[in-house]
Amino acid sequence: MKIFDEIESEVxxxxxxxxxxxxxxxxxxxxxxxxxxxxxxxxxxxxxxxxHNNPKFKDALINYIQNDGISHGLDMHTKAKGEFLETFNERILKPRGMEYVVQFTGPTGTNAVEAAMKIARNVTGQSNIVTFTNGFHGVSLGSLAATGNSHHRNAAGVSLNGVHRMPYDGYLGEDIDTTAYLDKVLSDSSSGINSPAAVIVETVQGEGGINAASVEWLQNLQTVCRKHGILLIVDDIQAGCGRTGDYFSFEEAGIEPDIITLSKSLGGYGLPFAVVLMKPEIDQWKPGEHNGTFRGNNLAFVTAKEALDHYWADDTFSKEIKRKGEYIGQRLEAIASQYGEGNFTAKGRGMFRGINCVNGELASKITKKCFQSNLIIETSGADDHIVKFLCPLIISDEDLKKGIDIVEQAIKEVCAKEDSIPEEYDYFDQSHNTNAA
Structure with missing residues (x-):
């Protein structure tokens, strides 16, 4: 560990x-x-x-490398890119009746968000983007402006402009439809809200606290956007690629975004890869107007194609995700009702779930105790008060139960204060690791 302490950044x-x-x-x-x-x-x-290292993808990647396949190609046409595009079109777009142009951006989610907001501004001639409370869209400056978290925003060093912040679904209470407020301010010439270029939204806010928008709210949001001639951007970087059960997280709501951003699990193997999907009439870029040196990660094209072929050729995988998601939801509801004196709540959709622990200190104690039991699980939310369940979708029922059992035991112990973790606890003490392989 010495080398990390010596020269790696405090970030x-x-x-x-x-x-x-x-x-x-x-x-x-x-x-x-x-x-x-x-x-x-x-x-x-x-x-x-x-x-990790999915064997269904590994052989294809190794063979591609051993055959000296193109690894870096800027935006030149390559066989790997062509095969990915064809597979994505056949497995994902066509079965859903979706007609979109695919833009390859820099390889991270924030690169895709920057491109999405830029093209929306260019096409509409408007400058501002409507974003939502607790939204997280990245930490490059344009994406950061659209992000709500003060911890990240305060590190910008400059003013963050170009957005109108609106309340997300449930932010003002369960009985208030915040899309009605958005409609009102857009309809009122004295509201102080100029006509925006687009609305950008996560259907489930991951970093923001596992806040899941209702189907009705998403449908109403699309209606408001169309009424006022505003483009609808769905940031599906974390919620997409199957996390909520369908390939796209908005499918259940039946909405049709004008622009979609994808990254994270798109590459299948953990390799960097991001795209922007846009309706053909929006694709008004001039050649090279938005680019990036690593927008041609051909190794990710190979594994992304394999992921689509192996898991999205039919609806079998999707049904499995939904089945496991229901199990997670039932377990978390039971845990929330049993512990925390009524303060805990279960949140989320599909296999994108969390437990609201009210405060970050309690959530941190729970995740630390989980790690003591050899489970890696993180927190999210404005105050890191959500224990966030983000296990691989391919997890077995046995391992899924085991992981949730560990969390439940940790919650039981922390809430009962039977085995609190002292501040001086040495996480490098190997005696606490009992599952050596």
Missing amino acids: QSYARSFPRVFNRAQGVHMWDEEGNQYLDFLAGAGTLNYG
């Missing part, structure tokens, strides 16, 4: 919560250098929906 985050040197991973498990095995309910913050 590191997850390493503080899980202070081990990990050197191997497969499926839903990771191992540290001492051979201790951990169940992974973090999954690369949603990047590893198909697990």
Whole structure:
């Protein structure tokens, strides 16, 4: 650990919560250098929906590399890119009756969000974007302006402009439809809200606290956007690629976004990859007007194609996600009702779930105790008060039950104060790791 302390930046985050040197991973498990095995309910913050080193993708990737396939190609045409596009069109777009142009951006989610907001502004001639409370869209400046979290915003160093912030579904209470408020301010020339270029929304706010918008709210939002001639952007970077049960998180609501951003699990293997999907009439870019050196990650094209072929050729995988999601939801509801003296609540949709623990200190104690039991799980929300369940979608029923059992036991112990974690607890003491492999 010495080298990390000596020269790695203080900006590191997850390493503080899980202070081990990990050197191997497969499926839903990771191992540290001492051979201790951990169940992974973090999954690369949603990047590893198909697990670590998925063997269904590994052979194709190794063969591609051994045959000297193109690894970096800017935006030139390559066989790997063409095969991905064809597969994405056949497996995802056509079966859903979706006609979209695919733009390859830089390889991270924030790159896709920047491009989506830029093209929306260019096409409409308007400058502002409507964003929502607790939204998270990235930490590059344009995306950060659309992000609500003050911890990230305060690090910008400059004023963050170009957005109108509106209340998300449920922000003002369960009985208030905040899309009606959006409609009102857009209809009132004295509201102080100029006609925006677009609305950007997550159907489930991951970093914002596992806030899941209702089907009705999403449908109403689309209605408001169309009424006022505003483009609708769905940021599906964390909620997409199957996390909520369908490939796109908005499918259940039956809405048709003008622009969609995808990243994280899109590449299948954890390789960096991001795209913007847009209706053909919106694709008004001039050649090279928006680019990025690493927008041609061909290794990710290979594994992304394999993911689509192996998991999205029919609805079998989707049904499995929904089945497991129902199990997670039932377990979390039961845990929330049993512990926390009525303060806990279960949140989320599909396999994108969380437990609201009211405050960050309590949630932190729970996740630390989980790590003590060899489960990697994180917190989210404005005050890190949500225990966030983000396990790989391919997890077995046995491992899913095991992980939730660990969380339940941790909650039981923390709430009962039977085995509190002292501040001086040494997380590097290997005697606490009993699952050595």
